[in-house]
Amino acid sequence: MLINGMLSSWSPHSWKSRLDTQAIEYEDLGALDKAFARLCQLPPLVTSWEIERLKRLLGEAQLGKRFLAQGGDCAETLADCRPQVIANKLKILLQMSLVMIHEGKMPVVRVGRFAGQYAKPRSKPLESRAGVERPSYFGDMVNRADFTHLGRRPDPENMIVAYSHAAMTLNFIRSLSAGGFADVHHPEFWELSFFKRPSVPDSLRNEYERTTNQLAEALRFMEALGERSVEDLTKVEFYTSHEGLNLHYESAQTRQVPRRTGWYDLSAHFPWIGERTRALDGAHVEFFKGIDNPVGVKIGPSITSDQIMRLLDTLNPSNELGKMALITRMGATKVADVLPALVETIQRSGRTVLWVCDPMHGNTQVAPSGVKTRVFDDILREVELTFDVHEGCGTRLGGVHFEMTGEDVTECVGGAAGITVDDLDKNYASACDPRLNYRQTLEMGFRIAQRLGKHQKA
Numbered sequence: 001m002l003i004n005g006m007l008s009s010w011s012p013h014s015w016k017s018r019l020d021t022q023a024i025e026y027e028d029l030g031a032l033d034k035a036f037a038r039l040c041q042l043p044p045l046v047t048s049w050e051i052e053r054l055k056r057l058l059g060e061a062q063l064g065k066r067f068l069a070q071g072g073d074c075a076e077t078l079a080d081c082r083p084q085v086i087a088n089k090l091k092i093l094l095q096m097s098l099v100m101i102h103e104g105k106m107p108v109v110r111v112g113r114f115a116g117q118y119a120k121p122r123s124k125p126l127e128s129r130a131g132v133e134r135p136s137y138f139g140d141m142v143n144r145a146d147f148t149h150l151g152r153r154p155d156p157e158n159m160i161v162a163y164s165h166a167a168m169t170l171n172f173i174r175s176l177s178a179g180g181f182a183d184v185h186h187p188e189f190w191e192l193s194f195f196k197r198p199s200v201p202d203s204l205r206n207e208y209e210r211t212t213n214q215l216a217e218a219l220r221f222m223e224a225l226g227e228r229s230v231e232d233l234t235k236v237e238f239y240t241s242h243e244g245l246n247l248h249y250e251s252a253q254t255r256q257v258p259r260r261t262g263w264y265d266l267s268a269h270f271p272w273i274g275e276r277t278r279a280l281d282g283a284h285v286e287f288f289k290g291i292d293n294p295v296g297v298k299i300g301p302s303i304t305s306d307q308i309m310r311l312l313d314t315l316n317p318s319n320e321l322g323k324m325a326l327i328t329r330m331g332a333t334k335v336a337d338v339l340p341a342l343v344e345t346i347q348r349s350g351r352t353v354l355w356v357c358d359p360m361h362g363n364t365q366v367a368p369s370g371v372k373t374r375v376f377d378d379i380l381r382e383v384e385l386t387f388d389v390h391e392g393c394g395t396r397l398g399g400v401h402f403e404m405t406g407e408d409v410t411e412c413v414g415g416a417a418g419i420t421v422d423d424l425d426k427n428y429a430s431a432c433d434p435r436l437n438y439r440q441t442l443e444m445g446f447r448i449a450q451r452l453g454k455h456q457k458a
Helices: 029-041 048-062 083-104 157-179 202-226 230-234 247-252 283-288 305-315 335-349 376-393 438-457
Strands: 067-072 108-113 126-129 132-135 295-299 324-328 354-357 364-366 372-375 399-403
Touching (some): 029 157, 048 108, 067 354, 067 438, 083 157, 083 438, 247 283, 283 305, 295 305, 305 324, 305 335, 324 335, 335 376, 354 376, 372 376, 399 438
Parallel strands (some): 067 108, 295 324, 324 354
Antiparallel strands (some): 126 132
16 A cells, blocks of 8 residues: 555665664663653654645755755764854854855755754774774764763663754744844845955955845845835745754654644754765665655765665655755766766656755865865865856756854964964864854855856846
8 A cells, every 4th residue: 555655664664674774773772762751752942734735845945946055064962052052053044044045046945954864874883993883973862972881872861952952043043033133134244254354355355245245135125115124024944854864863853743734854854865874775774765854865976876765755756846956976076977967867756856066075085184174176166167067968056055153263274264274273162073254254255146147147
């Protein structure tokens, strides 16, 4: 028997019969059962109607009527559940999207990597330091970053703590977005001093100044025309996303709701499957094939056209509009060689997907000091090449996916901000991978907006 195109034998727990390559080795299974039972009883973090609205918006993005701006921390930490940190993340996401709206002349869907990005995949389950071996840090939902026996011990109670912090974060986000929190009326006051550096070309500096001036005037005109604030006019919406890595956490929040068929993962609006967990016969694909949320899949340069088609057959057999996003993370040196064949395969098949570029993960390198970093120009180059591929194939790049922060960290080098490898130790705060800081993110937003504007005029 088929229900919504999938086998009726699926349940939120059927993933347990499949291999989970990122499974957490909990020592106390009784404590795990207890934490899982508690999570099942707690209220959902998001609602099915919010999920369905996002699905409609993503469907419009698939049709070229919207653009997705998705971004946030590599790994959220419990310590960063603070008002200023949360507000700064929202502010930079809003500012970046406003620039894209102005230049691209289309609405932007804002999705944050927050209120749940507490679990991280790792290439190795164990980490060794000075001859001592302990479990790797899998994010605050699982264990802690400090390299001690207690810190690295996976504790199922951390799922409850992560849920609580996600709920507090979401509550604050909803309050901010409803009340209007960012200075969107005066983009000319945004922190753009880094564009005054002598190394920034005059043409680029002039373009930024023109855009901010025009955006400020447009916002003031909208406000005067409607005699209402921009926040009231736009009803700014933010949606949440995270990698659905810890399937105990995800399945505990997966429910059926009144007056709707199917199952919803109510831990986030838009969960995704990572590059390491997209195996067709694996636990994550098994779980994700049964939920009605829009679903993203990270795909790297090793994937084949056949694997993509089989993923789509499994995760979206009815080709539902707004359901599937393919988030490419190829690397600047590989995207032009690998991506065209994949795009052409999907195009010939008649499948509807949202193509999203994640230019972060394929461009990670190790600095001489031993810390991971990314180069702004490599990140930008992958975005630009991805635009080129889609234009060459007659398709559209529908969104971007960044690891970024509203703080002035020094984790990625380059950009008009002028960060060098010698600056990395000044404020390297990421719990895992390097993020674009506030200035680099805003510059990236301007660059993407310019490309969107050119595409709209073509």
